[in-house]
Amino acid sequence: MPVFKKVLIATCITGFVLMLPGCGGESEDKLVASAQTYLAKKDTKSAIIQLKSALQKNPKSGQARLLLGEALRDSGDPVAAMVELRKAQELSVSDAQLVPEMARTMLMVGDHAKVIGQFASTELHDAKAAADLFTSVATAYAEEGDKAKALEISGKALQAQPMYAPAVILQAQLKASDRDVEGALLLLDDVLRKDPADERAGLMRANLLRYGKGDVDAALAAYQNVLAVNPKAVSARSSIISILSAQGKADEARAQLAELKKVAPHHPETLYLEARESFANKDYKATRETSAQLLKVLPNSVRVLELAGAAEYRLKSDVQAEAFLGRALKAAPGNLRVRHLLAQTYLRSGQASKAIDVLQPVVDTPKADGVSLALIGEAYLQGGDLRRSDEAFQRAAKAAPQDPRVRTTVAMAEIARGSNPAPALAELESVAAGDKSPRADLALISGRLRQKDMAGALKAIDALQKKLPDSPLPDHLRGRILMLKKDMAGATAAFNAALGKDPRYFPSSASLAAIDLAGGKPELARKRFDELLKTDPNNYRALLALAELTSRTQGAPAEVTRLVAAAVKASPGEPAPRLLLIENLLRGGDPRAALIAAQDASAALPNNLQIMDALGRAQMAAGNQQQAVSTFKKLTGLQPLNATNELRLAEAYMATQETDGAARSLHRALDLDPKLLPARRGLAMLAMQDKKPEQALALARDAQQRDPKSAAGYVLEGEIESSRRNWPAAVTAYRAAMQRSKDSDTAIKLHQALMANKQRADADRFAADWQRDYPKDPAFRYYLGDNALAQSDFAGAEAHYRAVVDIQPRNALALNNIAWLMVKRKEPGAVAMAERALALMPGRAQLLDTLASAQAADNQLPKAIETQKQALQASPEDSSLRLNLARLYIQAADKPAARDQLQALAKLGDKFSAQTEVTALLKTLQ
Secondary structure, eight states, X not given: OOHHHHHHHHHHHHHHHHHHHHHHSOOHHHHHHHHHHHHXXXXXXXXXXXXXHHHHHOTTOHHHHHHHHHHHHHTTOHHHHHHHHHHHHHTTOOHHHHHHHHHHXXXXXXXXXXXXHHHTTOOOSSHHHHHHHHXXXXXXXXXXXXXXXXXXXXXXXXXXXXXXXHHHHHHHHHHHXXXXXXXXXXXXXHHHHHOTTOHHHHHHHHHIXXXXXXXXXXXXHHHHHHHHHOTTOHHXXXXXXXXXXXXXXXXXXXXXXXXXXXXXXXXHHHHHHHHHHHHHTTOHHHHHHHHHHHHHHOTTOHHHHHHHHHHHHHTTOHHHHHHHHHHHHHHOTTOHHHHHHHHHHHHHXXXXXXXXXXXHHHHTSTTOOHHHHHHHHHHHHHTTOHHHHHHHHHHHHHHOTTOHHHHHHHHHHHHHHTSOOHHHHHHXXXXXXXXXXXXXXXXXXXXXXXXXXXXXXXXXXXXXXXXXXXXXHHHHHHHHHHHHTTOHHHHHHHHHHHHHHOTTOHHHHHHXXXXXXXXXXXXXXXXXXXXXHHHOTTOHHHHHXXXXXXXXXXXXXXXXXXXXXXXXXXXXXXXXXXXXXXXXXXXXTOHHHHHHHHHHHHHHOTTOHHHHHHHHHHHHHTTOHHHHHHHHHHHHHHOTTOHHHHHHHHHHHHHTTOHHHHHHHHHHHHHHOTTOHHHHHHHHHHHHHTTOHHHHHHHXXXXXXXXXXXXXXXXXXXXXXXXXXXXXXXXXXXHHHHHHOOOHHHHHHHHHHHHHTTOHHHHHHHHHHHHHHXXXXXXXXXXXXXXXXXXXXXXXXXXXXXXXXXXXTTOHHHHHHHHHHHHHTTOTTHHHHHHHHHHHSTTOHHHHHHHHHHHHHTTOHHHHHHHHHHHHHHOTTOHHHHHHHHHHHHHTTOHHHHHHHHHHHHTTGGGSTTHHHHHHHHHHTO
């Protein structure tokens, strides 16, 4: 029997077997009815399975869509629930059934204003549905702080259906918010007498006992009562876990969390508690990953944003921490923990003014807390305002005289001030001696090192080791200090001691590798990371360190990329390897691969702002400018105070010829940072396009007035004058810039302006002076090489490019240009030189083209043709590469192949400028 018939029969049999369950399975109605039963039992998982089966049979079942929306919401996924409810709306499910469910789901997402806007004036004729909707609208008003409106609307709910439990519970909540705890408890008792299993009433009663009356034991019993009648009550079990944790009953809390995972493994509350447990265990990466899942479901949850921001702060990802904490603070301005953590993030990233802005509303009150005062004191100190710093620290000491955090911060500020450090160091020793936390010890070690007191720092580490006997940190710090003392043997012993406590402790492995490299033993350094990877194969930092080591020791770029890609695979939730892979591919001239890597990164880490920025840049590099506009628009929405994002968006707008959009973005960037030269340059160039040179010059001169000592405004003026070919004015502006700052870019621009102004002697004299004063400047020498090449001074050009390679042996472009010149000058060794360049930048079309030319000149025609084919494959839109391939075919006497390439070029017509040569070559093939 022929094979294809066997396959056909097997397929038919398989199809028949698969059809059997469908034929004998339950009907749509039975599946929906079964789902309703499961929902009544609060078994949302089974209900979802039944409803999805029903929808496979009938995707247009409005009832199934409605119930699936309810089930998804009750399982903790309100975002997916809204998708299903909107589909139910499209299928004309009645308002009485649908609208109350939509309102409740929107409340769960946190869209309070939308609930009011969409449903405040909606009237439903079904009494229960009306009561349900009125209660949701009232709840939305309560969440927005309008208690009077909340009471009014909840009253309407009770008119529609007397003693409607959710409305009564809301009124109890409003009483509690007015400190009438007893009145709230009476209302809840009425609900529970009527229905002891009412989960919301039971939970609120327990919450009032816990928070309103401070009776934790009574609250714990109340939560347990809720759990007794509702074993799947997630909030009740979550509260029990919280109480047990606060009471120090960690084992009991873990046992309750394990039960919660069994009952509701994917519920947001379960995930939140898992994330919080990971954070408590200092597993910040796990916290980041779980928080990312939660934010897909609850994008506006303050506590999730706070936890995500805290994890990013611990992971030293300041940009991401700022984004999460900024959103959390906007939603909950009264949350001091969020405010403090955001301020610390700004301080660590050197943004003192932003830290002050965050803390000011708190410290301007008479009862400002000590931590806020200490932090703003640190911010003033960082910004150089010593008077305000002193005032803040004095207030902090009075507000919290015994708080070790405040005492530590004040003492560290005194040391940073550079005055007499002795009292501050003594204060840190006192705090460290009485505080179990290592915070003051670490501050003391840092303070001693600031004073270059190595012996004192080592003594402080001894004290720290008593607090952290099993941690590798004290040994590692000891090793770092011994390295500073040039005691490499002692440092090596200390780092090995740290690794003895934790063989996977990367900082000590990295420090040992640094010692090896300093001793000229790169292979031993590599072995350190190889050994670490045997113990911990997914240690992405070790893989990245190997990549850096490979790059530093002249390793192949392809191997560097492989190691970085391996780091991505080892830790897919970590942004650093992904960002490095994208940057590596962009620098290597492979924008398509960079875009694929960026798209993968964005899919894995959709909330990461640095990944989003890298995606936009990769889209630009790959020619997808419209997509880049969308990406940078999203980024500016998430970080409205970041001027760099506006610059990126402006660049994308310019690439799509949307000059109005570019101007708006550039103006916003300049509003955010008036000294931002790229924004001024962009606006000036737009003004020049609009033939408004005076407007462009005004921007440059404004920059000069704002910062007279900076070269930036004068460089901009020189660029403007150059663009209008006013060369004398350009020379004057660039000379003024050079008086303020001597850098390669400005030097090149001045030399160009002198040449354009026909001041050849001045230009030559300036170039000679610059090479004498800055002999190790490769950029200027490369420019001189290009300049000589443009004038067909091949010998001079080669000399300049060789000087560049002497300074930068891995400069692939300079090596490529030397190879090309060696071919032109018929010098031996061009192939080896071209191969050396290509090894540094594999796959680059222009480098392959040079190698092909060198191979042809060396009588290696078959190799040359294959290399030229690779060049054309790498850049098929470059018609000059196709012409070069045709020339090689002619040289090899392969007329048919040459004719194919030339005819393809002839079809381009005016799109290819070398048609005269194409025509001439075609005639030679006749």
